[in-house]
Amino acid sequence: EAGVAQSPRYKIIEKRQSVAFWCNPISGHATLYWYQQILGQGPKLLIQFQNNGVVDDSQLPKDRFSAERLKGVDSTLKIQPAKLEDSAVYLCASSLADRRRNAEQYFGPGTRLTVT
Amino acid sequence: GDSVTQMEGPVTLSEEAFLTINCTYTATGYPSLFWYVQYPGEGLQLLLKATKADDKGSNKGFEATYRKETTSFHLEKGSVQVSDSAVYFCALGMDSSYKLIFGSGTRLLVRP
Numbered sequence: 001e002a003g004v005a006q007s008p009r010y011k012i013i014e015k016r017q018s019v020a021f022w023c024n025p026i027s028g029h030a031t032l033y034w035y036q037q038i039l040g041q042g043p044k045l046l047i048q049f050q051n052n053g054v055v056d057d058s059q060l061p062k063d064r065f066s067a068e069r070l071k072g073v074d075s076t077l078k079i080q081p082a083k084l085e086d087s088a089v090y091l092c093a094s095s096l097a098d099r100r101r102n103a104e105q106y107f108g109p110g111t112r113l114t115v116t
Numbered sequence: 117g118d119s120v121t122q123m124e125g126p127v128t129l130s131e132e133a134f135l136t137i138n139c140t141y142t143a144t145g146y147p148s149l150f151w152y153v154q155y156p157g158e159g160l161q162l163l164l165k166a167t168k169a170d171d172k173g174s175n176k177g178f179e180a181t182y183r184k185e186t187t188s189f190h191l192e193k194g195s196v197q198v199s200d201s202a203v204y205f206c207a208l209g210m211d212s213s214y215k216l217i218f219g220s221g222t223r224l225l226v227r228p
């Protein structure tokens with residue numbers, strides 16, 4: 001079974017530029033998550049999708065971050081414009097989570113973003 | 117709000133030593149508890165979980181018991197190996213959602 005795929009693996013941009021990350025979840029997984037992991041900290045949930053609908057985006061900085069999950073499969077996370085404090089690893093995860101509580105989340109390898 | 121606190125690292129041990137990584141939580145309800153591991157250059161992987169009080173999760177020689185009275189979920193292993201070197205994250209998940217709240221992680225270094 002293929003895991004969660006993310007691209008690119010690394011990205012370096014200057015502040016005020018824009019960037020986009022892509023995620024392809026495990027086939028059949030209805031729920032998709034984007035997390036931000038700042039160096040030395042645990043992952044923090046940015047947004048959670050159930051199929052193509054948003055379940056939780058309470059911690060997403062909506063003035064600069066946006067995310068979409070068209071057709072309930074792949075997802076993109078965009079930052080525009082980027083700030084220095086956005087330097088982090090952006091993790092995508094997916095889970096079945098249809099009627100089961102706290103179903104296991106499967107994580108991708110992450111995209112390491114450096115904003116200079 | 118809900119939160120997870122785990123011991124700061126790095127934790128440095130010799131091979132075959134006993135490991136304990138402390139984790140405590142604060143939650144308004146009755147969460148499920150998880151330990152995730154992140155090996156160098158890899159993504160997060162679920163190591164073990166427990167869904168209710170007094171449950172013991174175990175995997176690959178690691179164990180953790182869900183202690184409601186002390187709001188703790190400490191990770192233990194009787195004999196660590198060099199290959200256990202990684203960052204370990206404690207996390208909680210509430211039944212009302214599928215969101216995970218992570219601790220800050222503890223880096224484990226095992227020397228031969």
